[in-house]
Amino acid sequence: MKVALVHDWLTGMRGGEKVLEVFCELFPDADLFTLLHIKGSVSKLIEDRNIKTSFIQKFPFVEKRYRYYLPLFPSAIEQFDLRGYDLILSSSHCVAKGVIPSHDAVSISYVHTPMRYVWDMYHDYFGRGRAGILTRLVMLFVANYLRRWDIDSTNRCDYLIANSSHVAGRIKRYYNRDADVIYPPVGIKRLNISDTVGDYFLKAVKKDGRKKY
Numbered sequence: 001m002k003v004a005l006v007h008d009w010l011t012g013m014r015g016g017e018k019v020l021e022v023f024c025e026l027f028p029d030a031d032l033f034t035l036l037h038i039k040g041s042v043s044k045l046i047e048d049r050n051i052k053t054s055f056i057q058k059f060p061f062v063e064k065r066y067r068y069y070l071p072l073f074p075s076a077i078e079q080f081d082l083r084g085y086d087l088i089l090s091s092s093h094c095v096a097k098g099v100i101p102s103h104d105a106v107s108i109s110y111v112h113t114p115m116r117y118v119w120d121m122y123h124d125y126f127g128r129g130r131a132g133i134l135t136r137l138v139m140l141f142v143a144n145y146l147r148r149w150d151i152d153s154t155n156r157c158d159y160l161i162a163n164s165s166h167v168a169g170r171i172k173r174y175y176n177r178d179a180d181v182i183y184p185p186v187g188i189k190r191l192n193i194s195d196t197v198g199d200y201f202l203k204a205v206k207k208d209g210r211k212k213y
Contacts, residue, residue, distance in 0.1 A: 001086045001087055002084060002085050002086050002087075003027040003029070003030035003031075003085065003086065003087045003088075003089060004030060004031050004032075004033060004082055004085040004087070004088050004089070004099075005020065005023050005024070005027065005030045005031070005032045005033070005049070005089055005090070005091070006032075006033045006034070006077075006080075006088060006089070006090035006091070006092070006096045006097075006099050007020050007032065007033075007034045007090070007091045007092075007096055008034065008035060008073075008091075008092060008093060008094040008095060008096045009034055009035045009036050009037070009066060009094075010034050010036070010037040010038065010041060010042050010046065010051070011036070011038050011041050011063070011066070012038075012041050012042070013041075013042055013043060015112065015184060016091055016093055016112050017042055017043070017046065018184065018185055018187075019091050019110060019112075019163070019184050019185065020032075020042075020046060020091045021043060021045050021046060021185075022185055023089055023091065023110075024045050024046055024049060025045070027089070030049070030089075031049070031050045031052060031085075032046070032049035032050065032051045032052065033051075033052050033053075033080045033082075033099065034051060034052075034053055034054075034096075035053065035054045035056045035057075035066070035073060035076050035077065035095070036053055036054065036056045036057045036062055036066055037051050037053050037057065038063050052080070054076035054077065054079055054080070055076055055079065056069055056072065056073070056076045070117060070142075070146070071138070071142045071145075071146070073094060073095045074095055074098060074146070074149045074153070076095075077095045077096060077098050077099055078098065078099065078100050080099055080100075082099060082100065082101055082102060082105065083102045084102070085101070085102065085105055086104075086105055086106070087105065087106050087107075087108070088101045088105055088106070088107040088108070089108050089109075089110070090107070090108070090109040090110065090157075091109075091110050091112070092109050092110065092111050092112065093111070093112040093113050093115070093116070094115050094117070095115070095150075095153070096109070097109035097111065097153060097154060097156070097157055097160075098149070098150075098153030098156065099156070100156060101156060106158050106159075107156055107157045107158050107159075108157065108158060108159045108160075108161065109154075109157045109159070109160055109161065110161045110163065110182070111160055111161065111162055111163070111167060111171060111179065112163050112167065112184075113167055113170065114150065114167075114170050114171060114174045114175065115146065115147075115150045117146070118143045118146045118147050118150065119147070119150075119170075119174055120170070122139075122143060126139045126143075150174070150175075151174065151175055154175045154177055159180070160175075160177050160178070160179040160180075161179060161180050161181070161182050162179040162180070162181050162182075163181070163182070163183065163184045164181060164183065165181050167179070167181075168180075168181050
């Protein structure tokens with residue numbers, strides 16, 4: 001069986017890349033397709049793959065400004081020629097699930113989240129005070145196209161997997177698709193679990209101060 005792995009971009013080691021590492025362990029001979037790759041930014045396990053990038057890789061300032069090319073991401077992910085692959089396994093939080101598989105291939109997408117830039121976090125990224133006026137004007141015309149593409153491209157996936165029941169609910173809401181839940185790997189060795197139960201809650205906050213959970 002010939003396997004293709006697909007990931008949005010390789011620019012650092014975060015939760016999605018930890019999942020991708022597991023995919024690389026499961027399919028050590030699989031080719032890896034991604035919009036762009038900053039060499040040395042991910043683990044050796046991923047770096048050692050046969051990595052194929054899109055035309056986004058050649059754009060100026062791509063290492064730090066790649067999100068500025070968001071309107072081009074759907075076209076870039078669709079450019080990959082996946083003929084000859086039996087299984088397409090994507091790790092997606094943006095457009096990776098939108099690759100075009102051959103007619104006889106099975107496409108499975110592990111969805112970390114529907115494209116947050118144009119759904120529930122649109123105003124966090126592109127609202128007044130969050131983005132410049134030019135970016136906001138562009139997104140007024142682009143956002144609806146990206147939402148429609150995000151929905152339509154989901155139909156290319158035979159199976160959807162969510163990383164939590166919360167994400168499965170968002171998949172149902174935005175895509176009207178059911179998704180099985182498979183929880184991602186967690187590095188519990190670096191966590192210290194307290195034996196004391198107190199009157200408190202856990203909250204994760206992004207570096208820029210915006211609430212994440």
